[in-house]
Amino acid sequence: MPVRFLLSTLKTGVKPEEYERWVREYDYKMVAAFENYLSYRVHRIEGTILGAEDATWQYIERIEVKSLEQHDKDLASPAGEEMRRQLYGEYLDRSKNVYFTTQPIV
DSSP states (O other), X not given: OOEEEEEEXXXXXXXXXXXXXXXXXXXXXXXXXXXXXXXXXXXXXXSOOTTOTTOOOXXXXXXXXXXXXXXXXXXXXXXXXXXHHHXXXXXBOGGGOEEEEEOOOO
């Protein structure tokens, strides 16, 4: 199953506890409503990223889905659009995001 990762940085002035509350109270619940998601978790990055000491990323998301095509459709749905409106309108600096998709080696 594909796993997408997102490295992200908070907008200037956003307190980590505000974003993390939104993740717990809204984001996790919204994602749970979609059957395509197998696993979804946001992790706070602590300390220096070795090999990228100047990086400003503060969080990494791990998103495991059944289908990347369905994932894109879910994000384009009204619920997905609202989630992204809140996420990028209030919390994350989208210009600093890094995304990549992986396939597990089995």
